[in-house]
Amino acid sequence: MIRFESVTITYPDAERPVLRDVDLAIPEGELVLVIGRTGAGKSTLLKAVNGLVPHFTGGTLTGRVSVDGRDTRTHPPRELADVVGYVGQDPLAGFVTDTVEEELAYAMESLGVSPAVMRRRVEDILDSLGLTPFRDRSLATLSAGQQQRVAIGSVMTAGARVLVLDEPTSALDPPAAEDVLAALTRLVHDLGITVVAAEHRLERVIHYADRVLQVGDDGRVRDSTPNVAMHDSPVAPPVVELGRLVRWQPLPLSVRDARRAASTLRDQLSSMARPGGTPTRTGESVVSVRALEARYDDVVALRRIDLDVRPGEIVALMGRNGAGKSTLLAHLVGLNKPHAGQVRVAGHDPFRRSSAELNRDVALVPQEPADLFYTDTVAGEIAADGTGDRARFLLDRLAPGIDGTTHPRDLSEGQRLALALAIVMAAEPPVLLLDEPTRGLDYPGKARLVDLLRDLATAGTAVILATHDVELAAEVSNRTVVLADGEVVADGPTRDVVTASPAFAPQIAKILAPLPWLTVAQVRASLAASAS
Amino acid sequence: MSSRERTNRQLHPGAWWAWSLALGATATRTTNPLVLLLLMAAAGFTVSARRSPVGTRSFGFFVRLGLFVLAFRLVFETVFGAERSGNVLVHLPEVPLPTWAGGLHLGGAVTAQGMLAATYGGLQLAALLVCVGSANALASPRRLLRAVPGALYEAGVAVTVAMSFAPQLVTAAVRVRRARRLRGRSATGVRSWVGIALPVLEDALERSIELAAAMDARGFGRRGTASPGRRRLVAGSVVTGLVAVAVATYELLDATSPTIVGLPLLVSGTAIACAAVFFGGRDVARTKYRPDQWQAVEWLVVVAGLAPLAGVMLAGRLQPGSLHPTTYPLAVPALPWPAVLGIVLALIPAWFGTPQLPAAQAIAVRPARVAEPAKVGR
Structure with missing residues (x-):
């Protein structure tokens, strides 16, 4: 179905190719998993399948990529739309229309499918992806998991035989990820669709894969079965x-x-002796939340939250998408005004602190670390706050070898996180908050993050991380708080909460x-x- | 929820836009405050009768904009009032301006006549804004664009993308400003906005490119059967026709110009544009999913919208002067009955037009979900 014949892809201004001498033949009906370190070229490989590389991104491709016998050299992405469906990392960014049904029909309209066929296919896909209850809903009001399923459906309706997915479950909470994966496996088993997906969260997908493509740091691709690949894979x-x-x-x-x-x-x-739980921390709590209530217009986001965090604690904040995790973090850094109740961070009300004072009390790494950057070089970002030495030290620890002249937007996802963390922690605030820090982070990157967070905690920093990543929570946190529908439903030692x-x-x-x-x-x- | 929507078909967005714009055209032909207030009431009633939560919010924005325009007009009149004679309400200290200012006053007497004339003028603009707002609220511009004929499809997409760009820019700006506070920078004042311009634009540009890639990957812009020359001919004819229609509409609505030029221009322009769209549309390989249908009900909506316009024109013939009540001397404006009758007829669609969204979904649509980045807990 998909053939790569000695494909080498080089981006302009790059010293060496992203992909080198790739030879592949993927037959119909396989679920292929693309793995590799952050920035290894997984996305490039995926985009080459439907010709987005090089037609859209620039760069040179030597060799031959063909899908269903159509060469991507002569067929730009739009001429392959009826064979290959591509779903990017952020489905919301790729939506063209407003509502679920229109989005599902969009590709078919472009292809000139007759109205009767369109109507039938939309109904089929609504059923097979479990989207029927949302058919009239506006896309922006759907949850992340539903959006991902709509994005998959919207390329399926066009009759695509090949589905290319870039990190389909990375941003999802565990149940939503299960829904998406269940939908994908159903497509593979019932319709014989070929699926090519890149994913960092191997624990979620590896057992569904028929084969694994490992993209090495040198740009070579190794094609093997999951069992063989997992014997020595660095991820x-x-x-x-x-x-x-x-x-x-x-x-x-x-x-x-x-x-x-x-x-x-x-x-x-x-x-054997049970693994030693981390000792309960004592001391004055550095974060103290009392009966906090938060609202957006008339929607209640948090109901009477109580939370105390002591120096040296690492608290994992878990819960579904939309459970109120980010809202709670926003209150802790004074971005939102509490509707009722009291918030104290390092002894002060964060909402009333000036920006400069706040910076010494608490640091937050937002979901999009890039929001923090506003100069055009890494060195500029580091120097901007007057605490450059400390920031550089932290950065080298987390992601060694980043060139100071690089533009922050050219960094990989993991490097961006490292830079953001280095910048906000340079002032050595007693509280560090992280919002979904492992999106786009591979296992080695995660391991470095875990080490750094442990060191910070040992030095007395209180860390709160909002995350869907249960493995990370188990690894690093000594306490877990679970939010559901704006309320704390569990709060205790991580060992007890996660096993429950x-x-x-x-x-x-x-x-x-x-x-x-x-x-x-x-x-x-x-x-x-x-x-x- | 959906069963109701299936049985009760949504009206064609074009019908609602024609209805609202006809109301707006009526407003341009009169400064009678009673007629203008009635027009606004009719638009507001129809919007609220069709209860769509999103639409009602955007309508509120246009109403506020109208009030602002009215207030602005009155303040302007107070400070730079041109009408100096008449019943003086209050004396402001006058600042003498040199003669090259062209007879502009600053301060001085504020007269009842001047204020009244300003109110009438302001009301006219406000009524126009409210009518445009009702068009927006009754059928979203995106739905209208779906009804655009094939030959104009590319232009329609450009408008759609541009419309999604602006809210994205706002979302990104809010997000980046909040992030600035996290780095100990002040998030207030003009300077804080200057600092974020670059990251925000970069972000919005990146998203646009992502959208373009997504559209391409889903078959947008596949080659049609027409030759480039033919496509250019079609596009050229469409533009020519539309320009002619625009000029003709201006001629017709401007009560002072002779209508003898406007009508033929309108007819021929429409004919050219329609022909080009028809022939161009045959080359395009696109199809439409569940297109909005144009049936008798839609015609009724359009006719109902035209009723006030006809009423005002009739009033102009029967009761000359009633459309532009005099403010010098002061007089209570008369209420021309043909205009009132027309506005009452325009209310008909409020009853048979089905609600845009059933009540169940009205609750499900959360307000401003996208604009508040911090609460989307991913």
Whole structure:
């Protein structure tokens, strides 16, 4: 269905090609997963499938890419629209119309499909993606998971046989991600659609994949089965890490397989000392929220929230999209005025602090780290606040080797996060807030973030991170707060909270339940301790 | 929710726009405050009768804009009043201006006549704005663009994208300003806006490029069957026809110019544009999903919209002077009955026009979800 013949892609002004000598043949009906480090060229590979690279992005492509026999050299993306459907990272940015039904019909209108056929296909797709209840809704009012499903549907209606998806579940909470993946697998199994998807969150998708394309840092692509790829891939989900640690053969990819293989491990661990929970912190709380209520017009976003965070605590703030996580963070940095109740951060009301004072009390890395940047070089950003030395030190620690003359917008997602974090933490505020920090971060990048957050906490910084990433929460936080519909529904040690609900349980906890090990690192430590 | 919408078809957006614009055209032909107030009331009643939450909000914006224009006109009259004779209401200190200022006054006497004339003029502008606002509220401009014929499709898309660009710019600006506060920069004052201009524009540009890529990937702009020369001919004829129509409309609405030029120009311009659109449309390979239908009801809406215009023209014949009540001497404006009758007829669509959104969805649509970046908890 898709053929790459010795394809090399080089962007203008780049020293070396993003992709080098790629030879691929993807048959019909496969679910192909594209993995690789941040910035390795996964998106380039995806966009080359329907010709967006190089027709839209510039750069030179040597070799030949063809889909269903059509060469992308002679067929620009619009001439491939009836074969290949492409869904970008942010579905909302790619929507052309207002409402669900019109969006689903848009591509067919461009292709000149007859009205009767259009009508039938829209109804089919509404059913198969579970969108019927929202057919008249405005796209902006849908949740992120629903938007992703509409985006997938809108390319499916055009009759696409190939579906190309860039990070389809990265921005979604676990249940919404499950919905999208269920829809995708149904398309693959029922209709024989070929799916090519890039995804950082391997723990969510690896067990659905038929094969894996690994994009190396040198631009070469390795084509293998998931089992083979996971043996030595630098990016791997916790279940694979555990399998490698215990040397399971064959390597399990899903929680189910791992759980079946884990009975001896569970026996072994049950006789060992439980992993030490982090000691409860004492001391004056540095963040104190009392009966906080927040509203947008007449919609209540937060109801009577109480929260105390002490120095050195790392609190994971979890909950569905729209549960009020970002709203709570906005109140902690004084961006929103409380409707009722009281907020104290480092002893002050953040809403009444001036911008300069606030900067010494609390730091927030927003969902879009790039919003913080306003100069045109990395060095300029670092120097802008007068705390350049400290910022440079933090940046080198998080993402070593960033050239000071680079434009902040040319950085990869992970590098942007590192720069934003370095800038806001340079003033050494006692409280650090992060909003969804792992979007677009690969496993090594995540590991560096975890190390830095631990160091900051040891030095007495209170950290609150809003996240969907249960693995990160299990790894780094010692306390978890779950919000639902604007209320705190759970607040306690991470170990107790995440094991109590399957939606928030990390993979290791699911494999080893009812034992209280949450991460591969904990298992490794326990095994090492018993061996010595 | 959807069952109601299926049985009760939405009216063609073109019908509502014609209705509203005809009301607006009526407003341009009179300064009679009673007629103007009745016109605004009719527009407001129809909008509220069709209860669409989004539409009602945008209508509110136009009403506020109209009030602002009226207030501005009155303030202007107070300060630079041209009407110096008549019943003096209050004496302001006068600033003498040199003769090259062309007889402009600053301060001085404020007369009842001057203020009244300014009120009438301001009301006329406000009524025009309210009518445009009602068009916006009754059928979203995006829905109207869906009804654009194939030959004009590209232009329609350009307008759609431009319309989505402005709100995106606002969203991005709010987001970046909030982020500035996080870096210890002041988020108030003119300077804070200057600093964010570049990042905001970069952000909006990036989004536009992303949208363009998405549209291309979904088949926008696939080659039609027509040759480039033919396409250019069609586009040229459409523009020529539309310009002719615009000029003719101006001639017709400007009561002082002879209507003998306007009418033939209107007819021929419409004919050229329609022919070009018809022949151009045959070359385009696009199809339309569930196109809005134009049936008898739509004609009725258009006719109802034209009724006040006819009424005002009739009033001009039967009761000359009633459309432009004199302010010198002061007089209570008369209420011309043909105009009132026309406005009453214009209210008919408020009853049979189906609600744009059923009540259930009216609740589901949350206000201003997009404009508040911090609360979208992704």
